[in-house]
Amino acid sequence: MPAKTDEIVFKALDSFKIELPSWGFANTGTRFGKFVQAAAATSTEEKFSDAGQVNKFTGCCPSVAVHVLWDFPEGTRSIGEVKAAAEKHGVRIGAINPNVFQDQIYKHGSLGNPDPSVRQAALQHILDCIEIGKATGSRDISLWFTDGSNFPGTANIRHRKQWFIEGLKAAHDKLSANQQLLVEYKPFEPAFYHTDIADWGMSLLMSRAAGPKAKVLVDTGHHYQAQNIEQIVTWLLSENMLGGFHFNDRRYADDDLTMASIDPYQIFRIFHEIALFEWETGKRADIAYMVDQSHNLKGKIEEMIQTANIAQELYAKAAIVDRKSLAYHQEKCNLVDAEECLKDAFSTDVRPAIREWRRAKGLAEDPMAAFRASGYIERATKERQAKNLGSISTYA
Numbered sequence: 001m002p003a004k005t006d007e008i009v010f011k012a013l014d015s016f017k018i019e020l021p022s023w024g025f026a027n028t029g030t031r032f033g034k035f036v037q038a039a040a041a042t043s044t045e046e047k048f049s050d051a052g053q054v055n056k057f058t059g060c061c062p063s064v065a066v067h068v069l070w071d072f073p074e075g076t077r078s079i080g081e082v083k084a085a086a087e088k089h090g091v092r093i094g095a096i097n098p099n100v101f102q103d104q105i106y107k108h109g110s111l112g113n114p115d116p117s118v119r120q121a122a123l124q125h126i127l128d129c130i131e132i133g134k135a136t137g138s139r140d141i142s143l144w145f146t147d148g149s150n151f152p153g154t155a156n157i158r159h160r161k162q163w164f165i166e167g168l169k170a171a172h173d174k175l176s177a178n179q180q181l182l183v184e185y186k187p188f189e190p191a192f193y194h195t196d197i198a199d200w201g202m203s204l205l206m207s208r209a210a211g212p213k214a215k216v217l218v219d220t221g222h223h224y225q226a227q228n229i230e231q232i233v234t235w236l237l238s239e240n241m242l243g244g245f246h247f248n249d250r251r252y253a254d255d256d257l258t259m260a261s262i263d264p265y266q267i268f269r270i271f272h273e274i275a276l277f278e279w280e281t282g283k284r285a286d287i288a289y290m291v292d293q294s295h296n297l298k299g300k301i302e303e304m305i306q307t308a309n310i311a312q313e314l315y316a317k318a319a320i321v322d323r324k325s326l327a328y329h330q331e332k333c334n335l336v337d338a339e340e341c342l343k344d345a346f347s348t349d350v351r352p353a354i355r356e357w358r359r360a361k362g363l364a365e366d367p368m369a370a371f372r373a374s375g376y377i378e379r380a381t382k383e384r385q386a387k388n389l390g391s392i393s394t395y396a
């Protein structure tokens with residue numbers, strides 16, 4: 001690989017961080033059942049401990065997104081304890097995810113519920129999360145709503161839209177100067193007729209209505225089949241409205257499989273559009289890269305290391321696209337040459353350069369092998385198996 005390519009890869013990796021979700025370390029399953037893993041995290045502290053391992057071996061995952069209901073059992077009263085646990089394991093608390101979907105009151109929605117007292121309760125929880133974010137120094141409040149309906153005629157879609165705007169505005173009002181709202185969309189599930197924030201356009205309108213510190217969050221699993229996600233990404237970038245990503249892969253619906261396991265070219269194309277935007281504008285796109293996966297079958301820490309590895313690899317491949325040639329070929333409508341520009345970069349084996357980058361950073365060349373050799377999983381199994389096998393697992 002030419003020295004120049006190595007240099008580009010090094011620079012790209014230096015700037016690339018991806019946030020881990022606390023919920024990726026606990027036992028999860030499908031609606032049909034859960035296969036409990038003996039070594040899975042059983043507490044918020046154990047989730048941080050596991051995330052700390054991923055960061056220790058990959059060097060690119062310094063922060064952990066938290067789900068407030070699952071990680072802050074006492075709400076704002078848990079802040080001190082949770083903060084201390086993160087510090088102890090060398091990770092930072094990242095995006096704060098409110099949970100306005102699990103409580104019984106949310107059967108017919110949260111901010112879009114026809115009952116004003118439920119809307120108020122949902123707003124109050126989001127405001128508590130904003131306070132938690134202030135206390136933990138987290139910039140992002142990451143909002144995902146299950147709101148919607150299952151049957152035609154059962155909900156007033158326009159009223160619900162208005163209630164959402166009111167709620168998001170009220171939340172936006174309470175942000176500190178360095179906080180922001182990320183508004184996630186999803187076309188269906190759990191609602192199967194209409195979802196209040198179903199696609200990026202709705203999310204964009206909601207964010208704009210909420211205020212200047214609200215942006216769109218793109219979860220790669222939250223689209224209809226065949227949707228061109230990288231086009232959404234470029235449009236949001238050009239509108240300065242791309243706030244962040246939840247990465248995962250899918251084949252059918254919101255499958256939450258390992259990032260790039262089904263279609264690595266998809267993630268490469270997303271990273272390429274971001275790199276192209278940064279190259280053309282000369283400015284860094286301020287994007288929260290986050291993982292949102294559910295590890296039901298693979299070992300959770302191993303799956304997360306695998307995810308961090310592939311994320312780095314695809315980010316590096318996107319960085320080495322010959323953008324000057326690409327621009328030339330696009331201009332001349334040289335279709336084959338333009339396409340080959342992307343494919344050349346995608347086909348380049350950047351792994352030797354990544355290994356070298358790791359060596360230079362004092363990291364293990366092979367994070368997975370180093371983790372396996374560390375004995376961590378054996379220790380965790382011993383410590384946690386009684387709790388895991390003896391309890392009915394929850395999504396938290």
Ligand code: RM4
Nearest residue numbers: 097144184219246254292
């Ligand atoms: C949703 C969505 C949210 C995540 C929950 C657990 O499908 O992706 O981002 O917080 O799952």
Ligand code: MN
Nearest residue numbers: 184219246292
């Ligand atoms: Mn998500």
Ligand code: MN
Nearest residue numbers: 219221222254
């Ligand atoms: Mn999802």
